[in-house]
Amino acid sequence: VNPLDPVRLARAYLSRVAEPPAAALSALVAAAGPVKAAELVRSGEVPSSVASQTAARRDEDRAEDDLRRIAELGGRLVIPEDDEWPRWPFTALASASRQGLRCGVEPLALWVRGAAKLSHLTERAVAVVGSRAATGYGQHVAAEFGHGLASAGVVVVSGAAYGIDGSAHRGALAAGGRTVAVLACGVDVAYPGGHEALLARIPEQGLLVSEYPPSITPARHRFLTRNRLIAALAAGTVVVEAGHRSGAKNTAATTAALGRVLMAVPGPVTSASSVGCHELLRSGEAIAVSSVAEVVESTGRIGEDLVEPGRRSRSAVGPPGGEAMRVHEALAPQSGRSPEVISVESGVPLSRVRALLPEFELAGLAERVESGWKRSHLSDGRGDA
């Protein structure tokens, strides 16, 4: 791969020119292609919606410098045209986008550090997030979960913050496992300062990932923007501890909006640091998880655990009586049904139904229609894919 090919240069430029998420710019790139889109942005010949996102920085073309800088760091710019682009995980963003959700904007490119392929690490990943102001209990649980998930071959995704995030990454590293930190700043920025050593270690066993080009510093809105990527790159998100106004609740909301499995760890009701988790449990938004085994159970992937490759017929949807089978049987072949109705029909919790349907879609077992979801009829050719 030539790091200075025109498409990569164009995306590197676009990655800096607008503050993500920039839906209008993304639409232009989708329509015109990245090279042409970059030309149009540079020249200012763009619709006003794109102009307002790009006018301030359109003369700031640091693409070559940025690509040189990331290479010096042993990193690279991963773009949608690359094999390692996390295409499947990001279909959740596209779905959210069709629903008009702000979190539904796919990044234009991702700056990464570490040898592993991003698409490989997101095949079986779970996010573990929570408060920076974590208690000893929360840090203990986060480290145990990070360690246990990594030992089970699950990649631990988090945000490298103090508290829960850091403990989850450290647990995964201690297990010799893999972990992905998605940052709200450039992958060359040591933030938070106290995590400089941790941030240096993660690329040895996993990846640092950011939507922001090198040298970009963190800002409040960037944490919120970053959170959607944590939610999207993982099959589910575990909130270990969250106060009433914790940023982790934003990741939780995005996880639910993206149709991913949302999990929360119970804690003492006397602890302010567990209030956010208990709110998520009480409202029914999150499933309670008390162990790594329960996290794995709640986030089991169709592709790996339930559908035999090459035999994606109805009878191949997991074990008889299993959740996936029951959800698939609750789909009607002719007309769409809402996830709520499918949940009642199948007796499978709504949050699991919401997680399974997009997986069915990817596996060709279901499709989204106006009125909800219906069962797919696979062509023979696709059945062998």
Next chain:
Amino acid sequence: VNPLDPVRLARAYLSRVAEPPAAALSALVAAAGPVKAAELVRSGEVPSSVASQTAARRDEDRAEDDLRRIAELGGRLVIPEDDEWPRWPFTALASASRQGLRCGVEPLALWVRGAAKLSHLTERAVAVVGSRAATGYGQHVAAEFGHGLASAGVVVVSGAAYGIDGSAHRGALAAGGRTVAVLACGVDVAYPGGHEALLARIPEQGLLVSEYPPSITPARHRFLTRNRLIAALAAGTVVVEAGHRSGAKNTAATTAALGRVLMAVPGPVTSASSVGCHELLRSGEAIAVSSVAEVVESTGRIGEDLVEPGRRSRSAVGPPGGEAMRVHEALAPQSGRSPEVISVESGVPLSRVRALLPEFELAGLAERVESGWKRSHLSDGRGDA
């Protein structure tokens, strides 16, 4: 009230002659009336199903002695013919009975100690139960909940066991509130031994209640039988701490079977004493509660909070957009709907729907039909009741 009237004597006799729950004997009493049923049992002229329940003890007629004994203790035998019989709470047992559930057997009579009227104390009651092997955390939460509920005017129902039960009773007593202990032995038996002083204090501010006549000692099966009364006498049950095999899980299952609100308190996932609570949360059987306010919110009663007395028309079902209103609007006037469908239609959690429907039934707002529940058409006369 003459303590030695024939009906009371008959029920005192019947209360000792069969081991509860004795469905066949209850059916005989319902059909023949208590006096005639007692005569038939004494003479042995009963169907074989009743004979097998009563043959062993039918000659043991200690009714007068038992009534004298309970009077000496400052107590009384409460029977269905009395005004203070908890008629409304026990409709849940009748519903369970129609579904063929073993927990659905109404007691033949209740032995009580304490000045308060039983029907009065069960108007607004919540059960707080949990492990005998409670942690300091669990006992703290149970005492706080007992204190807070009692302070809010809610009667605290529990089983007087060591651990959670004892803490809940003590919390209620410390608040100067009212509490009901439902025992698995006679109300003159000091069990458990270490709770002798607590058992002596409870009748001063509330009631000791038992289905078992004086001097009956506790047995394993009696705890399970007793648990259905705890569940039935309260609008909902809070499980504070429960191990994987705790008896509190039996009360929880009965609470759900009786259509009462089941709540569980989260705790540290590192604590074996919270495993049962977390199982109930994970499965969706219980609602998470972290505070007294949440318990009150989850168990708010139609009669008091939602329906204006004397105006029980459809428009009077609580505030517009409130849970009760939404559930009532989800009922069809012509055909029955299942609680699951009503839950989806109304957007109100299934456990709340299950709690509201029997309250609607009592308020004349809904009725149970073959296929589920339908909306009732109130006669004008009933609307003024």
